[in-house]
Amino acid sequence: MQSESAAPSFADLGVPQRLVDVLDARGFTSAFEVQAATIPDALAGRDLCGRAPTGSGKTIAFGIPTLVNTAKARPGHPSALILSPTRELADQIKDELAPLAKATDRTVTAVYGGVGYGPQNQAIRRGVDVLVACPGRLEDLISSGSVSLAEVGVVVVDEADRMADMGFLPAVKRLLDRTKSDRQTLLFSATLDGDIAELTRRYQHDPVRHEVGEVEPDMTAMAHHFWSIDHEQRVDHTRDAVVAAGPTIVFTRTRHGADRLCKQLGKAGVEAAAIHGGRNQNQRTRALEAFTKGHVQALIATDVAARGIHVDGVACVVHFDPPEDDKTYLHRSGRTARAGAQGVVVSFVRDNNRKDVKTLQRDLGLAQVVTTPDATLLGDGSRHREATSRQKAQPAAKAQQSSPPKGGGGNGGRNRQRTRTRDGEDRAAGKSARRDDRPARDGGKPRTRTKPAERRGADGVVDVDPRPRKQRQSTDGRTNPPSKVHRKGGGAKRQAIEASRPR
Structure with a gap:
């Protein structure tokens, strides 16, 4: 050169x-x-x-x-x-x-x-x-x-x-x-x-x-790891790789798989963003910017969506789903070890694709042995252990935050509000409630109002008090009459209804 x-x-x-x-x-x-x-x-x-x-x-x-x-x-x-x-x-x-x-x-x-x-x-x-x-x-x-x-x-x-x-x-x-x-x-x-x-x-x-230049990525600038894992362990080991190595691009085969993994990593404590053909341009741009600026630790990508994306500083590439061939492996892995830097490549090996992995290694000229996962080999092991300790402490903290206060829950769990999970999905915790998306007056959580139960009496009047009639007590202990609202009509109609009642 x-x-x-x-x-x-x-x-x-x-x-x-x-x-x-x-x-x-x-x-x-x-x-x-x-x-x-x-x-x-x-x-x-x-x-x-x-x-x-x-x-x-x-x-x-x-x-x-x-x-x-x-x-x-x-x-x-x-x-x-x-x-x-x-x-x-x-x-x-x-x-x-x-x-x-x-x-x-x-x-x-x-x-x-x-x-x-x-x-x-x-x-x-x-x-x-x-x-x-x-x-x-x-x-x-x-x-x-x-x-x-x-x-x-x-x-x-x-x-x-x-x-x-x-x-x-x-x-x-x-x-x-x-x-x-x-x-x-x-x-x-x-x-x-x-x-x-x-x-x-x-x-x-x-x-x-x-x-001019090199035809293929410099394979010698990358440390190649092949980890033997079970299918249900893939998310945990992906998280370990990201935490240990640093900024990571994770490759999946499908759009749905990319979205699912993005949510799973978020729940595991790793900020991630997905990029694939199903995302619009604004979403893809925001995901790339977040990854480039370090706001997210992992970029989850499909092969097609990742073409044309050039990001420096990628420390690790994870083949979450196996590449189709040696050319795809080279293209994916070439996202790290750019401009003379070093990089790490991790491939997940399961029992059903061991033969394909051997063929892939032969075509690429790689001789790495398939080993048990060890994220401490990818980067700063102390950082990985610290993050793992924090992750173990998260479930207890979340459980403490989500437990109801003593003496509460007098409604037997009815009409509890919807809660919104961290990845944006709604989780119904009982009967559904309508969320008022207007900001709260005190700057706290958005207000939530429960739709009142409606009961129509024989006189056509709608009762909007959600409590059973026997529970409607005034401050002096007497039973309060239900508040009454007419769906239609003004004072004249109300007077006509009252006049028709037996005295």
Whole structure:
């Protein structure tokens, strides 16, 4: 890898000075390897396919030539298109290119599913020069007539290998077919074989090829652990791993499994957030921010949702559900041990998947023995023991808080309020009660009012006193008459009813 002293400046690569100034202001004084290799050819208008790992600086590598080679667009007809496999990556690309776009008097916006169409349609109608898009949402916008690709002269396909993994290549081909035939096509991928090679042959003209960086994550920078556990022990051991290692990404196979594990970890004392295709964009963004800022200790993710998410400082990866193959293991595990840091990877092994684990280890060249779980090997053992002691003390404290006061409960458990659990689920503790979500006057708990029992008498009057008649005592010991309310009618009707009663 080239040293920083030998790395060329962006000006040396032919980048316009106004963009060099923006990069300098952001602290980018020297080009990364992929940028130095690809920017000159891309600025010259060549088709290009580049193999580079995630986090290598690809966005700047294709972003600068795209902005320089793109003409101003008219409303609904963007001049450049950048295709992204995930919403998170699309947002990252847009945010990274925004300062550069401003310096070149170009506009950039991102469109993707999971959010409303309204703001995206409005942005397109105002005019977008560079459109960053996920394939599915872009096809929807084309079908509705909101956008046309007929004037797109520059196309970037980012993370093409992930597009293939997620089944997006047919949509990518349909979108490319809608662009100008003489367009410039820039393709970036972690691999350039198989489906990606076919895409290159069909949609690129005499492309220049650049391959830089590592093809796969550095497996030697990770400590790999394979733990033999029972199915019902998975949550407890996940908690132990998070507490011992630090910030952890936990991979599950399904959305439901991610949500369930998130709640279970919360009850076990570990703050967690789930991210998957069933969450809308705002929920996914909040989960990522909470994890990045350290507000939650664990991020529970499905394989598809985690693609395009790049978070530094991940100490541990847990394969809660086993990966489908060695490629998935590499992709998941590569979330840790980034940028030269060390990382820990934990895989749960059960009796029904031991054979698959052996095959996986053979394909990956790993020789770790399947062992009993030991979270103290993952990080600070003293921190794990302290957290375990706190966890053992929690049930007794919760039981003491939830026990009813002596002498209370005169209503025999009826009409007790709903309580709200920590993970947001309602738990009925008796008959249901209506919750008043308005804030309490004293700043305490929200007020809760119990719906009174209603009894209709022979005279059509509704009795709203919830107590049995025999229990309605006044302060002097005499029985109080029930308060009476008429559903309809005013004073005249009440007088008519009173007059009709036998005296």
